[in-house]
Amino acid sequence: MLILGLLSILLLGPGYRAADIPEDPTAEFSVRLYHHMQGGDENIIFSPLSVALALGMVELGARGASLTEIRQALGFSHLPKDVEFSMLQNLTGALYEDDARYIIRLANSLFLQSGVTFNPTFLRLMRKLFRAEVETVDFSESAAVAEQINGWVENHTEGKIRDLLSADDFSSVTRLTLVNAVYFRGSWKNQFRPENTRTFSFSKDDGSEVQTLMMYQQGEFYYGEFSDGSSEAGGVYQVLEMPYEGEDMSMLIVLPRQEVPLAALEPIIKAPLLEEWANNVKRQKVEVYLPKFKVEQKIDLRETLQDLGIKKIFTKDADLSAMTGEMADGKDLFIGKAVQKAYLEVTEEGAEGAAGSGMIALTRTLVLYPQVMADHPFFFVIRNRRTGSILFMGRVMMPEVVESSDFDNDSM
Structure with missing residues (x-):
């Protein structure tokens, strides 16, 4: 299993006029983000944790209404002032506690315009609370800066996320420019055997098959069957939780009935x-059919975040003065761009680069145990089971397609 995501936020100055471990309180924000991205028939992959950390870095430099909007959207309004920063520290720290079983990297970086004076307290807190690296660049040399930042991104995501930004x-x-990268690679606690992987038909919601x-x-x-008590969600649906090595991290798969989009x-x-x-899935023996899939998506978050109530930081009314202290034009800073690019790959052992296997048809056998047949679109969450932190969220509307020339039709 390889999953990673990255979010970049660009801040601009005057002259630009383009339009104990606590539970994670940002879950509602994560779901709201997802609902603003759904629609259409495309795969979705994004990292709510990456968005929350990047906005946390902006919040550190925000004041007034700009600060209030961020705290409200992220679900921090009920917390005493500044408590969220130590909470984010604890949540991210919890991800490292079992990192002998998997690889996880949370990397933050600040790229500052040379010749501009930034508030030393802001920079110190960025290093302390977010472990942010700080580098000075000349943004007027746009091509060189884009190459430098993209190189930093590639380095912190094992080369999986490239060309995040352009000149x-x-x-x-x-x-x-604030950049946040999230990288995760883990193995299933119960790995799939490659020799059991076969070609199979996946039914898309439009009725076609691949x-x-x-x-x-x-x-x-961990498995359960749930119902919303109405016909809204098509009645009963299945939930499967598949832990990674160490069991702190897991993938939660939510699958509607075959005939329900x-x-x-x-x-x-x-x-x-x-x-x-x-909380309600129970450990039991389950037959699991899960497609191999690879999902990658680049998302412009500016409009989405504005729809969620974070508006002022994207306008000339932004108050990010804590970033610059006494700098004369400090209150003229605002966010010019918010971008995330995420990548997810699911294979038999869960690690990157699974070996190919025989391509012959699967046949359904007598069902002795609950059967999760993910041969149609499903929703998924990658989360920390102790804190509830959501590293990745998305859906698979279509997995990797096997072309007809890649397998023996007679075997089908």
């Missing part, structure tokens, strides 16, 4: 429901 993203009025590589195993997992289930997804699923 067009910078100009002489850019003052600061051929994909379907993994199979019978093992002990995922779009019918998505409206009921809410933060309390995520907890209900996680």
Whole structure:
């Protein structure tokens, strides 16, 4: 399993006029982000944790209404002032506690315009609270800056996320760029055997079918069947939780019935429901059919965040004066761009680079145990089971397609 995501936020100065471990309180924010991204028939992958950390860095430099909007959107309004920073520290620290079983990296960086004076207290707190690296650049040399930042991104994501930003993203009025990278690679606690992977038909919500590589195993997992009590979500749906080595991290898969499109289930997804699923799945033997898939997506978050109530930091009314202290034009800073790019790959052993396997048809056998047949679109969450922190959230509308020339049709 390889999953990673990255979020970059660009701050611009005057002259630019383009339009104990606590539970994570940002779950509702995560779900709201997802609902603003859904629609259409595309795969979705993003990192709520990456967004929360990047906004936390902006919050550190915000004041007034700009600060209030960020705290409200992220779910921090009920917390005493500044408590959220130590909370974010604890949540991210919890991810490292079992890192002998998996690889996880949370990397933050500040790229500052040379010649501009930034508040030393802001920089010190960025290093202390977010472990941020700080580098000075000349944003007027836009091509060189884009190459430098993209190189930093590639280095912290094992080369999986490339070309996050371009020279067009910078100009002489850019003052600061915050970049946050999240990288995770882990192995399933119960791995799939590659020799059991076969070609299989995956039914898309539009009624068409594609051929994909379907993994199979019978093992002990956390499983439950749920109903929303109405026909809104098509009645009963399945939830499967598959832990990674160490069991602190897991993938939660939510699968509607075969004849029910995922779009019918998505409206009921809410933060309390995520907890209900996680708390009520029971360990039992399950037959699992899960497609191999790879998802990558670049998202412009500016409009989405504005829709969620974070508006002022993207306008000339932004108050990010804590970043600059007594700098004369400190109150003229605002966010020019918010971008995230995320990547997810699921394979038999969970690690990157799974070996290819035989491509012959699967046949359904007598069902002795609950069967999760993910041969149609499903929703998923990658989360820390102790804190509830959501590293990644998304859906698979279509997995990797096996072309007809790649397998023997007679075997189908």
